[in-house]
Amino acid sequence: MPDTSRPLYNLGSINIDHVYRVPHLVRPGETLASTSYQQVLGGKGANQSLAMALAGGRVEHWGRLGRRDEWALTLLTDAGVGAGALDLVDDPSGHALIQVDDQAENAIILYPGANHGFLDADIDARIDNAAPDGWLLLQNETNGLARAMHRAHERGLSIAFNPAPMHDAVSELPLSSCQLLFVNRGEAAALVSLPEDTDADALLGALGDRLPGVELVLTLGGDGVCYQHGDTRLALPAYRVEARDTTAAGDTFIGHFMAARLAGSDVETCLRRASAASAICVQREGAAPSIPDAFAVEAALAEWPALELQRR
Numbered sequence: 015m016p017d018t019s020r021p022l023y024n025l026g027s028i029n030i031d032h033v034y035r036v037p038h039l040v041r042p043g044e045t046l047a048s049t050s051y052q053q054v055l056g057g058k059g060a061n062q063s064l065a066m067a068l069a070g071g072r073v074e075h076w077g078r079l080g081r082r083d084e085w086a087l088t089l090l091t092d093a094g095v096g097a098g099a100l101d102l103v104d105d106p107s108g109h110a111l112i113q114v115d116d117q118a119e120n121a122i123i124l125y126p127g128a129n130h131g132f133l134d135a136d137i138d139a140r141i142d143n144a145a146p147d148g149w150l151l152l153q154n155e156t157n158g159l160a161r162a163m164h165r166a167h168e169r170g171l172s173i174a175f176n177p178a179p180m181h182d183a184v185s186e187l188p189l190s191s192c193q194l195l196f197v198n199r200g201e202a203a204a205l206v207s208l209p210e211d212t213d214a215d216a217l218l219g220a221l222g223d224r225l226p227g228v229e230l231v232l233t234l235g236g237d238g239v240c241y242q243h244g245d246t247r248l249a250l251p252a253y254r255v256e257a258r259d260t261t262a263a264g265d266t267f268i269g270h271f272m273a274a275r276l277a278g279s280d281v282e283t284c285l286r287r288a289s290a291a292s293a294i295c296v297q298r299e300g301a302a303p304s305i306p307d308a309f310a311v312e313a314a315l316a317e318w319p320a321l322e323l324q325r326r
Contacts, residue, residue: 020276021148022066023140023171025076025162026059027129027155028090028100029108030083031301033261036113039121048113055086056110056301057129058153058178061262065269065291066151067094068307071276075100076140077156078128080107089302099140103128108155118257118296124155124179132158138165146170149193151272154178160187167191176268180204194229194275196268197221202232214249215326218242231271231285233264238321239289241281247326250285253293253318262301267292270311282323289321290314 034048055064059077066073067090074096079087081102091097108127114120137158142165144150150166152159152175166173167188174194177184180201189195189205199217203210206220214232221230222242229243238251271288279287290311298304306314 021145022071022073022151022272022276023076023144023148024059024063024066024073024151025132025137025140025156025158026063026151026153027057027108027126028055028060028075028077028079028086029057029110029124029127029129029155030054030086031056031110031112031261033112033114033300035299036115038115039113039119052300052303054300054302055089056112056262057108058155058176058265059129060086060090061265061301061305062151062153062176062269062272063095064090064093064302065262065266065305066273067269068305069270069273069287069291069311070308071269071273072096073151074098077101078103078105078131080105080128083107099143101136103131105131112261112301114259114261114299118260120259120261126155126157129155130157132156134158134161137162141165141169141171144169144171148172149174149272149276151268152176154180154184163188163191174268174272176264177201177205178264189225190227192225192228194231195221195225196231196233196264196271198233198235198264214240215247218247233267235260239267239285241285243281246281248281248285249324249326250289251321253289253321255293255297257296259299259304260296262304263292263295265301266295266305269305273308285323286315286321287311290318293318 270291294306
């Protein structure tokens with residue numbers, strides 16, 4: 015059972031996703047008919063909260079949602095996400111236009127909307143009311159990240175950060191105050207000014223030099239995931255599955271990893287459960303609708319061959 019004495023607070027985006035299935039991603043100047051369309055709950059923050067709750071974890075979502083999209087709030091609360099500090103506002107919700115092609119690749123246009131409406135006082139009040147031994151989870155789809163990190167660190171919260179979508183301003187954030195940093199290959203390379211095709215070991219080495227006290231989780235898509243903290247470096251390959259849609263795979267990984275972590279599991283267990291959850295996710299379509307629950311992950315771990323963990 016999850017350790018309910020250490021809650022997770024997620025200062026995160028809530029988006030309304032408009033998902034179009036297309037033969038290929040639209041090229042400049044091209045008009046392309048989609049073969050299907052869905053409107054679903056999305057946003058990296060909402061996805062990660064949903065994954066955390068479905069994995070059996072305790073999570074409170076700190077977000078802002080347009081009143082006309084209250085149905086999205088219902089989806090979160092029905093899944094077990096706490097919403098006592100989630101504000102319904104008159105501003106339009108954040109939303110995304112998502113293309114998904116026949117190779118399961120995607121392209122996304124993001125409008126931040128209400129997600130960028132946090133005032134300093136909003137962030138301060140939430141952190142001041144948080145349990146000081148809890149965790150704060152952040153992504154890069156809301157405003158106020160630097161203030162949230164500073165105030166959370168002062169409060170004694172452990173901080174987990176996923177700097178997606180990545181941009182130059184991330185490097186100016188107080189990243190050394192984080193306990194956990196979740197990055198993909200492109201984000202890792204940008205943080206240490208290396209080419210994106212740099213091998214994983216070199217990326218981890220450079221990140222470790224820059225942030226020596228931070229636990230690093232480097233997700234590599236079909237090449238698996240690596241973990242590094244101090245002298246410990248682990249690598250786990252990916253499950254070989256046929257991907258239909260990679261949207262929310264990284265968010266699913268983070269939510270299930272954090273649920274296992276707050277339940278007191280060791281790093282290996284966290285990696286295995288999160289990897290299985292992501293493998294299930296990519297076989298389904300959509301963002302939030304593709305996120306599996308703990309029962310699906312348990313069934314996959316029991317049925318699929320065990321992945322071989324490498325210690326480097």
